[in-house]
Amino acid sequence: xxxxxxxxxxxxxxxxxxxxxxxxxxxxxxxxxxxxxxxxxxxxxxxxxxxxxxxxxxxxxxxxxxxxxxxxxxxxxxxxxxxxxxxxxxxxxxxxxxxxxxxxxxxxxxxxxxxxxxxxxxxxxxxxxxxxxxxxxxxxxxxxxxxxxxxxxxxxxxxxxxxxxxxxxxxxxxxxxxxxxxxxxxxxxxxxxxxxxxxxxxxxxxxxxxxxxxxxxxxxxxxxxxxxxxxxxxxxxxxxxxxxxxxxxxxxxxxxxxxxxxxxxxxxxxxxxxxxxxxxxxxxxxxxxxxxxxxxxxxxxxxxxxxxxxxxxxxxxxxxxxxxxxxxxxxxxxxxxxxxxxxxxxxxxxxxxxxxxxxxxxxxxxxxxxxxxxxxxxxxxxxxxxxxxxxxxxxxxxxxxxxxxxxxxxxxxxxxxxxxxxxxxxxxxxxxxxxxxxxxxxxxxxxxxxxxxxxxxxxxxxxxxxxxxxxxxxxxxxxxxxxxxxxxxxxxxxxxxxxxxxxxxxxxxxxxxxxxxxxxxxxxxxxxxxxxxxxxxxxxxxxxxxxxxxxxxxxxxxxxxxxxxxxxxxxxxxxxxxxxxxxxxxxxxxxxxxxxxxxxxxxxxxxxxxxxxxxxxxxxxxxxxxxxxxxxxxxxxxxxxxxxxxxxxxxxxxxxxxxxxxxxxxxxxxxxxxxxxxxxxxxxxxxxxxxxxxxxxxxxxxxxxxxxxxxxxxxxxxxxxxxxxxxxxxxxxxx
Amino acid sequence: xxxxxxxxxxxxxxxxxxxxxxxxxxxxxxxxxxxxxxxxxxxxxxxxxxxxxxxxxxxxxxxxxxxxxxxxxxxxxxxxxxxxxxxxxxxxxxxxxxxxxxxxxxxxxxxxxxxxxxxxxxxxxxxxxxxxxxxxxxxxxxxxxxxxxxxxx
Numbered sequence: 001x002x003x004x005x006x007x008x009x010x011x012x013x014x015x016x017x018x019x020x021x022x023x024x025x026x027x028x029x030x031x032x033x034x035x036x037x038x039x040x041x042x043x044x045x046x047x048x049x050x051x052x053x054x055x056x057x058x059x060x061x062x063x064x065x066x067x068x069x070x071x072x073x074x075x076x077x078x079x080x081x082x083x084x085x086x087x088x089x090x091x092x093x094x095x096x097x098x099x100x101x102x103x104x105x106x107x108x109x110x111x112x113x114x115x116x117x118x119x120x121x122x123x124x125x126x127x128x129x130x131x132x133x134x135x136x137x138x139x140x141x142x143x144x145x146x147x148x149x150x151x152x153x154x155x156x157x158x159x160x161x162x163x164x165x166x167x168x169x170x171x172x173x174x175x176x177x178x179x180x181x182x183x184x185x186x187x188x189x190x191x192x193x194x195x196x197x198x199x200x201x202x203x204x205x206x207x208x209x210x211x212x213x214x215x216x217x218x219x220x221x222x223x224x225x226x227x228x229x230x231x232x233x234x235x236x237x238x239x240x241x242x243x244x245x246x247x248x249x250x251x252x253x254x255x256x257x258x259x260x261x262x263x264x265x266x267x268x269x270x271x272x273x274x275x276x277x278x279x280x281x282x283x284x285x286x287x288x289x290x291x292x293x294x295x296x297x298x299x300x301x302x303x304x305x306x307x308x309x310x311x312x313x314x315x316x317x318x319x320x321x322x323x324x325x326x327x328x329x330x331x332x333x334x335x336x337x338x339x340x341x342x343x344x345x346x347x348x349x350x351x352x353x354x355x356x357x358x359x360x361x362x363x364x365x366x367x368x369x370x371x372x373x374x375x376x377x378x379x380x381x382x383x384x385x386x387x388x389x390x391x392x393x394x395x396x397x398x399x400x401x402x403x404x405x406x407x408x409x410x411x412x413x414x415x416x417x418x419x420x421x422x423x424x425x426x427x428x429x430x431x432x433x434x435x436x437x438x439x440x441x442x443x444x445x446x447x448x449x450x451x452x453x454x455x456x457x458x459x460x461x462x463x464x465x466x467x468x469x470x471x472x473x474x475x476x477x478x479x480x481x482x483x484x485x486x487x488x489x490x491x492x493x494x495x496x497x498x499x500x501x502x503x504x505x506x507x508x509x510x511x512x513x514x515x516x517x518x519x520x521x522x523x524x525x526x527x528x529x530x531x532x533x534x535x536x537x538x539x540x541x542x543x544x545x546x547x548x549x550x551x552x553x554x555x556x557x558x559x560x561x562x563x564x565x566x567x568x569x570x571x572x573x574x575x576x577x578x579x580x581x582x583x584x585x586x587x588x589x590x591x592x593x594x595x596x597x598x599x600x601x602x603x604x605x606x607x608x609x610x611x612x613x614x615x616x617x618x619x620x621x622x623x624x625x626x627x628x629x630x631x632x633x634x635x636x637x638x639x640x641x642x643x644x645x646x647x648x649x650x651x652x653x654x655x656x657x658x659x660x661x662x663x664x665x666x667x668x669x670x671x672x673x674x675x676x677x678x679x680x681x682x683x684x685x686x687x688x689x690x691x692x693x694x695x696x697x698x699x700x701x702x703x704x705x706x707x708x709x710x711x712x713x714x715x716x717x718x719x720x721x722x723x724x725x726x727x728x729x730x731x732x733x734x735x
Numbered sequence: 736x737x738x739x740x741x742x743x744x745x746x747x748x749x750x751x752x753x754x755x756x757x758x759x760x761x762x763x764x765x766x767x768x769x770x771x772x773x774x775x776x777x778x779x780x781x782x783x784x785x786x787x788x789x790x791x792x793x794x795x796x797x798x799x800x801x802x803x804x805x806x807x808x809x810x811x812x813x814x815x816x817x818x819x820x821x822x823x824x825x826x827x828x829x830x831x832x833x834x835x836x837x838x839x840x841x842x843x844x845x846x847x848x849x850x851x852x853x854x855x856x857x858x859x860x861x862x863x864x865x866x867x868x869x870x871x872x873x874x875x876x877x878x879x880x881x882x883x884x885x886x887x888x
Contacts, residue, residue: 071833071870198829205834206825207817208770208810212835215769223764248736248753288773289753289760361774361782361835361869410772410835411869442775632829636872640832643871666779666867675864677873 011129012037015174020056020167021133022174025126053082053130059154059167061086062094067115068382069201070412072695073633074115076200078123080630081116084192085127085185088154088166095200116629117598117692128182136179137172138164187627187688196632201408211408213365213379214439221367221435222251224428225291227281228448229302231659232509235278237303244283244297249290253298255279256427263394263423270393272386272419274450274510277305282428288439306508311655311662314454314478315352317505321476322350322458327501330487331559334497336462339470343462347536351459351525353721355478355654356452356514357661359671362410363445368425369435370395375402375426376435380409380416387419391426414513418450443664451654452514453478457525461533462497468533468548470497473526477504479511482518488559489519490567490595491526494548509656515644516696519596521721524649524703527592531708532717541591541708542575562595569685570602570622577683578604578620587617590708592701599697600624603642606678607709614710614727616646616678621698623682626689634694639680641698647672649703650724739799743768744812754800759783761799762809770810770838774867781866784839784846785809791846810838813845821845824883832870840866844880852888856881 012024014037024037041054052064063082069075079095131151138156139146141164148159154166187193204211229235241253257279263269264277283294340346366379368391375397381387384404392399409416425438455477462470471491475482487500514520534541545567552564571593574580583589586608593602606618619642628634651670655662663669707718710727720726736751743766750765757776762768762785771794774782778793785794786808813819821844831837840863847862848854854862859880868876 071831073832196829198826199831199834201834202826202829202831203817205831205837206810206822206841207813208768208838210769212772214763214773217767287756287760287764289756289764292776293753359869361772361780361833361867363773409833411833413869442777636829636832636870636875639874640871643873644869647871665777666775667777671867671869672871672873673864673867674873674877675860677860677871677877680874 011126011178013133013174013178014039015171016041016054019171020054020174021170023053023126023130025051025122053086053126055130055166055170057167057170059092059165060094061088061092062096064096068384068406068409068412070382070409070416072115073199073630073637076197077116077630077633078119079200080192080197081120081123082127084190085124086131087151090192090197092154114693117690120690124184125182128184129178132179132182133173133176134166134169136176137169141169141172193627193629194631197630198632212362212410213367213407214362214410216367216378216407217437218367218369218435221437222284222286222432223288223291224425224436224438225283225295226256226424226438226440226444227283227295227298227300228444229276229278230447231302231308232656233304233306233308233659234302235276235305236281237301239281239298239300241281241298243299244294247290247294247297249285249287250283250294251286252284252432253294254282254284254428254431256282256424256431259394259427259430260423263390270386270390272383272417273390273423274418274420274512275423280424284428284432284436291439292441308659309507309509310657311454314505314507314656318454318456318476318478319350321503321505322456322474324503327474327503330482330500330502331492332499333492333495336470336472336497336499339462339464339497340460340472343464343469345463345536346460347463347532348458348460349529349532349717349719351457351521351528351719353455353521354652355454355509355511355656356648356652357446357449357654357669358411358413358415358514359446359669360409360411360413360415363442364415364421364440365438366422366425367435367437368422368429370426370430376405377402377422377426378405378407379422379425380407380412381419381422382409382412382416383419387422390419390423394423395426395430413515414517415450418512420450442666446664446669447661450510450512452517452520453480453511455518455521457522459525459529461529463536466537468495468537471495472499473501475500475502477502478507478509479504482522485559485561486518486522486596488557488561490562491548493552493555493557493560495551516596516700519594519700520645520648521703523592523594523596523700524707524721527594527701527704528707528717528719531590531704531711542571542580545571545593561598562600566600566624566685567593567595567602570600570624573622573683573685574602574604574620577622577681578606580604588709588712590705590710590712592705592708594701596700597695597697598692599694601697601701603698603701603705605702605705605709607706607713609713614713616706616709618678619646619680619702619705621680621682622685623694623698624685624687625694625697626687626691628684629691631684634684635682637694638682638698641694641696642680642702643672643677645699645702646678646706647676649706649721651722653722653725740803741799741807742805743807744809750799752799754798756799757795758785758797758799758802758807759794762794768809768811772835772838774836774839779867780836780839781843782836782839784842784866786842786846789846789849791843810842813841819845820886821848821879821883824879824886827882828875828879830872830875830879832872836866836868840868840876844876844883848880848884848887852884854880854884
């Protein structure tokens with residue numbers, strides 16, 4: 001095949017002064033044509049390329065990866081793809097996160113389960129191109145045609161039985177032209193992709209080595225803790241720091257906020273910035289504990305400058321929106337009005353969800369050292385480039401002055417797409433003229449979050465002559481709405497008269513992406529509703545979906561990116577593997593099937609009743625994500641997504657009273673724990689199709705699988721998150 | 736500020752700190768043992784779990800003034816070569832996702848298996864219930880504790 005990227009300078013190669021070959025490549029952007037690769041590795045510039053491969057004269061392969069690693073496994077899976085096409089032994093590959101002190105680093109976003117999907121082809125081409133150059137070098141040395149040579153695990157052989165290792169020819173290869181024609185492997189010849197490889201950081205994780213932002217420190221660094229308003233809608237009025245300043249470990253107490261406010265007033269903070277206009281009190285001290293204590297010693301007063309909102313208000317206003325007429329239509333097929341007017345029967349349900357904090361295990365934190373020469377930022381962010389741009393704008397510095405180094409992240413789940421805490425660290429460092437680590441507590445994180453927005457859906461189905469003839473979904477959501485192609489996800493295309501409308505409630509509460517944005521609740525609503533539709537129609541639940549998906553096949557639509565065949569495939573797989581419909585007495589099953597983040601998933605939850613309470617014992621999960629790059633990592637993502645989804649559907653309760661968050665730590669907010677977890681059994685569909693992501697897609701459908709099983713067990717239709725709160729509130733018999 | 740004499744991973748440390756400073760922050764900020772993690776500060780998540788005389792304890796709740804005259808073990812001191820049976824099992828199963836909570840999980844599991852080397856699955860689920868994993872790697876943790884118990888006994 002043609003190397004489709006080479007003409008855009010996707011790849012550059014160079015001979016290294018230290019010996020061997022360096023290949024720089026850019027996954028997503030065309031590189032500037034004048035980019036030169038360094039001869040000296042210490043001069044690596046991560047701005048121009050996203051990653052590098054180094055092959056040493058000894059044949060060792062190092063892959064320098066700068067992709068943000070939030071636990072989704074890309075630091076292992078992406079190098080595997082390169083190593084496969086490069087045709088080296090995985091044990092010879094050394095993966096390195098971008099080194100500290102790199103100049104002008106910029107990385108990709110970790111978000112949307114897109115890393116593997118978007119990089120699959122370029123990573124393969126990178127590996128294959130490097131391999132071809134090495135083969136060409138060996139062929140030239142032997143004086144044979146390159147196409148008569150073969151490669152296995154970094155050893156090149158010719159027809160005469162002679163062999164050369166990659167290390168033997170790497171110096172020659174480094175000065176060759178980048179070949180236009182390369183051959184990618186047939187997937188049946190893969191021997192790294194599809195074989196489980198362990199997390200490349202596992203030795204450091206199990207032995208407690210410094211890896212995370214909170215672990216980073218430099219000589220002379222101080223700590224800072226930020227006191228922010230207790231309620232959304234409030235700003236700082238006054239404060240008394242005398243007690244705090246008297247504490248031995250407290251160095252200073254300052255305020256910040258002016259710089260951030262100027263950025264907001266200029267009207268152009270980038271999308272990654274969620275800032276309030278308030279001043280904040282900052283305690284600076286010698287250790288984390290000093291600043292935590294110091295912050296508690298601050299006496300602050302707050303004044304109200306906008307509405308102090310409560311959950312009851314949100315609920316009432318969202319319901320008003322749902323029942324009103326202020327909608328934006330997101331997709332419309334046929335004529336739903338007519339279908340509902342002509343229906344024999346209409347069924348309708350309202351589904352409701354809460355705000356949710358992200359609760360990454362590692363609280364927000366960032367290191368900043370703002371000096372006249374440069375701005376050095378180190379820590380966990382899913383959007384390092386956006387962080388650098390925002391900090392540069394706020395400080396009035398050229399972005400070239402800003403260096404961001406990435407640490408492994410103690411979870412992201414969308415929270416670290418937003419860089420408010422990076423800006424705080426930078427504003428503090430500039431004010432105190434010292435290297436500083438801004439550290440949030442759990443209470444800070446949970447009460448000044450960027451929450452999953454509360455949302456409600458009203459779904460109506462029209463039934464005529466025993467058929468589903470119309471489907472109308474309305475969304476009301478705080479400060480956001482479903483985006484992109486979500487209105488075109490299943491059941492779009494399956495029902496003749498179909499409409500999706502959305503409405504938005506403005507609020508002063510900050511919201512943002514939370515693992516599988518919007519679909520994390522939408523899937524639960526819709527897939528619960530389909531259980532009701534099937535019951536109303538008197539049709540088997542699986543058959544209803546199979547029939548609807550057959551309709552999609554007959555009506556091709558450019559906006560529909562899910563595959564009806566692949567959804568049917570996962571449905572069949574989950575039915576075959578879950579003992580669907582054949583369980584023993586006392587085991588109740590619920591089904592859910594969903595497509596999001598380019599991956600097709602079907603899940604069956606097995607629920608039993610114990611002491612009157614529903615207990616999820618097992619979830620069977622069938623996934624079509626194309627080729628499974630790293631089965632070990634994929635299994636972790638799939639099982640984690642399912643359990644995360646169950647936890648938040650059953651237990652997670654969060655709201656506001658007069659602007660104040662109702663929970664501030666894990667004693668008032670329940671995350672799923674081991675004793676509550678079912679066994680998750682995962683089945684991947686065998687596939688030769690290019691891979692798609694797994695960080696999110698197994699989460700959205702599981703709520704409905706559980707709700708549908710609980711319905712069978714209790715006769716109760718669950719429509720509000722967290723399910724168990726309302727199940728217990730509404731039923732005497734099972735409590 | 737008073738000085739406290741601590742014994743951590745077999746090594747003596749004299750630490751100046753306020754008496755109410757949690758051991759967690761002494762370990763992380765004063766002794767530079769950052770494997771012990773901060774998660775909640777109120778003993779709810781288990782990320783800061785260490786061994787005190789062999790028992791799993793929350794270092795965020797243990798004040799430095801209470802930590803003298805005991806043997807403290809952190810993840811860095813669990814084994815010399817990262818080869819405690821629990822660490823080996825964690826690697827064999829490939830437990831971590833983000834990995835942040837795993838030191839605490841490993842410390843809880845290793846203290847538990849020391850007391851109960853032949854646990855039932857139910858024992859494991861109860862013993863590990865105090866440690867939150869936000870990535871929900873619970874199935875893998877359960878399998879790894881089981882595997883470690885098989886390798887120990």
